[in-house]
Amino acid sequence: MFRIVMKRLQDKWKSYRYRFVPWIALNLGKNERTIRQVTERSKDRLVSDEVVSETLLHLFRALLRNDVAQQGEVFRLLPASTRTRYLSPETTEGPDIGEPKGEHRPIETMLLTVGFCIERKPSSLPFAGTGVFVTRGFVPKGSTVAMYPGTIYQAYEPILFQSIRNPFVFRCIDHVLIDGNDKGISKIVYRSCSGRDRLGPFRLSDITWLTANTENPLAVGQYVNNCSNERAANVCYQEYDVPEAFPLELRQYLPNVNYRHDTQRPLRCVVLVALRDICPGEELFSNYFTIVH
Numbered sequence: 565m566f567r568i569v570m571k572r573l574q575d576k577w578k579s580y581r582y583r584f585v586p587w588i589a590l591n592l593g594k595n596e597r598t599i600r601q602v603t604e605r606s607k608d609r610l611v612s613d614e615v616v617s618e619t620l621l622h623l624f625r626a627l628l629r630n631d632v633a634q635q636g637e638v639f640r641l642l643p644a645s646t647r648t649r650y651l652s653p654e655t656t657e658g659p660d661i662g663e664p665k666g667e668h669r670p671i672e673t674m675l676l677t678v679g680f681c682i683e684r685k686p687s688s689l690p691f692a693g694t695g696v697f698v699t700r701g702f703v704p705k706g707s708t709v710a711m712y713p714g715t716i717y718q719a720y721e722p723i724l725f726q727s728i729r730n731p732f733v734f735r736c737i738d739h740v741l742i743d744g745n746d747k748g749i750s751k752i753v754y755r756s757c758s759g760r761d762r763l764g765p766f767r768l769s770d771i772t773w774l775t776a777n778t779e780n781p782l783a784v785g786q787y788v789n790n791c792s793n794e795r796a797a798n799v800c801y802q803e804y805d806v807p808e809a810f811p812l813e814l815r816q817y818l819p820n821v822n823y824r825h826d827t828q829r830p831l832r833c834v835v836l837v838a839l840r841d842i843c844p845g846e847e848l849f850s851n852y853f854t855i856v857h
């Protein structure tokens with residue numbers, strides 16, 4: 565009898581694509597109605613990887629273009645044709661209406677390139693700590709709204725010490741883990757891995773999400789709170805593997821790094837995609853549980 569009960573429990577547990585392990589253990593019973601249900605892994609994607617790439621490239625190019633003063637070494641090593649693209653916007657493949665020129669203020673760049681900006685503020689929910697809000701602009705359904713930063717652990721890699729009392733360990737559908745904690749041992753590990761993985765002057769990941777001033781303003785997705793029966797989810801998580809062709813000079817804005825330097829697969833990122841139109845002033849809520857049937 566005991567074995568049968570245990571087997572049933574195990575099967576139920578396995579069907580959960582639980583995102584945040586400690587949160588689930590405490591809240592599974594309370595929030596059953598807010599669970600996101602998908603019939604297959606492939607149905608969990610709201611938009612294609614190409615659409616996600618388009619937004620990231622558009623924003624990252626604008627961020628780089630507005631940071632020319634700090635990027636001397638990077639520009640020196642870029643092929644002339646690529647360099648020209650950043651130094652004189654009018655030579656790019658079409659007019660980029662609304663792209664800011666000159667001053668380097670990432671949040672303004674975000675507003676002008678993607679049409680909205682998000683920022684961390686005290687959550688509108690009691691006792692939920694910090695949350696993420698759309699502070700200006702308008703987010704159309706299907707937009708890439710945020711990124712989940714952190715160190716990437718493949719399913720077989722050890723994460724024991726970093727995961728103790730850590731509410732920021734995110735689990736992907738294929739059991740890859742992302743440690744998005746910006747404090748303590750997690751912060752030390754991320755900094756060290758990011759410093760390790762460079763190609764000369766080219767940084768391959770961003771470390772500024774560990775501070776209050778993020779170079780990539782999308783990289784605050786780890787602070788998005790869970791929906792509740794009263795506050796429905798307006799964003800969902802989606803895995804995004806960085807394509808090989810992603811430009812070298814733009815990788816410095818990716819807020820993820822592999823724990824092991826010899827990982828033989830594309831860099832995993834996770835983006836948050838809008839489930840509906842979102843207006844300024846609204847807090848973002850995701851779904852910490854998803855069941856794949």
Ligand SMILES: C[S@@+](CC[C@H](N)C(=O)[O-])C[C@H]1O[C@@H](n2cnc3c(N)ncnc32)[C@H](O)[C@@H]1O
Pocket residue numbers: 584587687689690691692693694695731732786787788789790791792
């Ligand atoms: C990934 S963190 C989100 C950021 C968190 N709000 C903070 O300030 O650090 C997950 C933690 O946020 C809190 N949290 C998330 N959603 C919540 C909700 N709907 N109500 C209360 N607390 C929530 C829980 O403490 C949970 O363990």
